[in-house]
Amino acid sequence: MSDPSELAAGDAAPAFTLPRDGGDLVSLSDLQGQAVVLFFYPRDDTPGCTKESIGFSEKLQDFADAGAVVLGLSRDTVAKHEKFVAKHGLTTPLLSAADTQTCEDYGVWVEKNMYGRKSMGIERSTFLIDSNGKIARIWRKVKVPGHVDEVFEAVQALTV
Numbered sequence: 001m002s003d004p005s006e007l008a009a010g011d012a013a014p015a016f017t018l019p020r021d022g023g024d025l026v027s028l029s030d031l032q033g034q035a036v037v038l039f040f041y042p043r044d045d046t047p048g049c050t051k052e053s054i055g056f057s058e059k060l061q062d063f064a065d066a067g068a069v070v071l072g073l074s075r076d077t078v079a080k081h082e083k084f085v086a087k088h089g090l091t092t093p094l095l096s097a098a099d100t101q102t103c104e105d106y107g108v109w110v111e112k113n114m115y116g117r118k119s120m121g122i123e124r125s126t127f128l129i130d131s132n133g134k135i136a137r138i139w140r141k142v143k144v145p146g147h148v149d150e151v152f153e154a155v156q157a158l159t160v
Contacts, residue, residue, distance in 0.1 A: 007107055009137055013038075013129040014105035018073070018095040021081040026071065026095055028133065035068035035136070035158055036129040037151055040108045042122045044076045044084035044094075048144050052124070053084070055148035057091040067131075068155045073097055074122060108140075128154050 007014075013036075017027040028036065039056065041049040056063075056070050063070050073095040076084070081094040100120075103109035108125045111118055124144075128137040128151065137154050139147070 007127075007135060007138065009135055011135050013127065013133050013135050014102070016095075016097075016102045016105070018097055018102060019078050020071075020093045020095050021078055021085050022093075023078065026093065028129070031069055032133060033131050035066075035131055035155055037063060037068055037070040037126065037155065038073060038106075038129060039070070039124075039126040039142075039151075040073050040103065040106065040122050041124055043074060044080050045087065048124070049074070050084075050088060052142075052144045052147065053090050053092060053094070054088055055144070057089070059148055059152055060091050062152060063155060066152070066155045068128075068158075071095055073102065075100065075103070126151055128158065130158060 013028060015028050017025055020026050041052055043049055053072055060070055070092050072092050075097050078096045081096060097103055100109045103122055108123045109120060110123045112121045124142040126139040126142055127135055130136045136158050
């Protein structure tokens with residue numbers, strides 16, 4: 001496969017099978033036939049990640065009505081996800097990518113530079129995957145305000 005950071009609309013979405021809050025496994029292949037919104041975020045219970053997760057949870061039924069499944073993904077453990085879900089009343093399934101493979105496959109595992117300190121982490125990104133498993137749209141370096149609505153509009157355009 002080519003460089004994952006080069007993923008583009010029209011490419012096949014990289015396959016994954018990951019544990020989620022509640023203990024089940026979620027595989028992209030099991031979601032064939034419906035659109036999938038896959039949002040990558042750095043860490044549970046940080047301000048931006050909390051706002052983004054709450055935003056997707058509040059609109060989860062709208063996404064479902066439009067034919068899309070929404071999944072959040074970070075490297076946090078399932079146990080940490082469950083605390084995050086309980087604390088904020090989240091309804092969006094949260095996947096745990098404890099190893100970095102899925103993040104690398106989607107090109108979101110990047111070097112970050114904060115206050116002059118370099119470290120590896122997840123770049124906040126969202127992928128819209130169509131019902132055939134192809135990437136329909138990618139948002140990289142996501143800014144949280146307005147993002148959920150923008151993704152919802154793209155889902156509606158996809159399913160029309």
